[in-house]
Amino acid sequence: MATLAQGIAERAQAASFEGLSPQVVHEVKRRVLDTLGCALGAWHSRPARVARAIAQAVPLAGGASLFGARQRTTPDLAAFSNGTLVRYLDFNDTYLSKEPAHPSDNIPAALAVGQVCGASGRDVIAAIAVGYELQCRLCDAASLRAHGWDHVVYGALSTALLASKLYRLSVEQTVHALGLAGVCNFATRQTRTGQLSDWKACAFANAARNGVFAAELARDGMTGPNEIFEGPKGLFKMVTGPFELGWARGADDWMIRKTYVKFWPAEYHSQSAIDAALQLRPQIGDYRQIESIRIESFEAAVSIIGSEPEKWRPTSRETADHSMGYCVAVALIDGEVTQDSFAEARLRDAAVLGLLDKIRIVETDECNAGYPDGIPNRLIVRLRGGRELTMLVKYPRGHAGNPMSDDEVVAKFRRQAADVVSAATADRIVEAVMSLDALPEVTPLVEFETR
Secondary structure (H helix, E strand, O other), X not given: OOOHHHHHHHHHHHOOHHHOOHHHHHHHHHHHHHHXXXXXXXXXXXXHHHHHHHHHOOEEEEEEEOOOOOOEEOHHHHHHHHHHHHHHOOOOOEEOOOOOEOHHHHHHHHHHHHHHHOOXXXXXXXXXXXXXXXXXXXXXXXXXXXXXXXXXXXXXXHHHHHHHHHOOOOHHHHHHHHHHHHHOOOOEHHHHOOOOOOHHHHHHHHHHHHHHHHHHHHHOOOOOOOOOOOOOOOHHHHHHOOOOOOOOOOOOOOHHHHOEXXXXXXXXXXXXXXXXXXXXXXXXXXXXXXXXXXXXXXXHHHHHHOOOHHHHOOOOHHHHOOOHHHHHHHHHHHOOOOHHHHOHXXXXXXXXXXXXXXXXXXXXXXXXXXXXXXXXXXXXXXXXXOOEEEEEEOOOOOOOOOOOOHHHHHHHHHHHHOOOOOHHHHHHHHHHHHOHHHOOOOHHHHOOOOO
């Protein structure tokens, strides 16, 4: 009997650029541009500096480029360094299902491997679509979070698959790559629990590093553990239970079309709460008139960003952008949520903390019923004198049900890039991404100079 890994490998090998609809190709381009913007916005962050230094210590002529550094290293270290940049701001795209994830985390691995392979833009587009497909279909199939594991477990598999495709591995070699990536990359969800650390930015990047490495091992003849899903100590038995895995049924059915670009740099489940707060703010006027705020939400949001005591006194950017209460408080006070909203001084701001103390987050059946089709958050704001204001948002800006326009995606990229690259370089990157399917290779996307 064929294993699930073999079925995945066969589907990935059969996938091609020609089998993607123009809409899917366009979504890949949008995600690549958004991903590069998120990376540039995180250029000066501590995790990015550390990861970049580690990669720069291993130079490799003909290797994969480090974003903005004009230096090359091994593909796995490039995937790690560039992936850390992409994830740091919590601003890259999202998919919500039984398991939430950030599938654009696959893109640094695809660009790194695609570059060293000399793959065309079309080949890289197809590989990115395959990475999204596997990760999102796994998220549909079974929860990892419910068992205490982190979503990046699926990312090791998806990046191993896309790397295998770009390396043009056989079905048998790809099965071995999936076994090698799957058996040794179980990550606990402690990454996203309590006061969060720099590692939040690195967790998927590390999984991608290992996924690329697994494909390289398989390419050179290494075999991997058999039956990584069905085996007596495989994923089904040890974590999820058995499941069947879907796959694209046509040129327009690829999962990337169901993912969401973020409008604000904060954990995705808070996006609708931020949206609701900003819509209510003109009616509230002076935020000091607020007596209390009740946020009605759903289990995933309450569990991840609304229940732990650390979320009411965040001491790191990573914890603050995973605190729905903090994000709402900043939105109501400032009228916006930006990277500066999570500066260290802001975390200690008495006004923010005072409003945060007035917020309560509760789980409701109504909101649970609306997830994961949407992310319903209802704000009920009580003002002095007893007046109440209510706002429910299910599909925040950027959600597949309320998508950002191309102009908005480009504008988001330019905002993130403005302090890191010249306007001319930003223009060149936008042009290269939007013509990705015409590029003979992807170096123009990943090799550029910073200020």
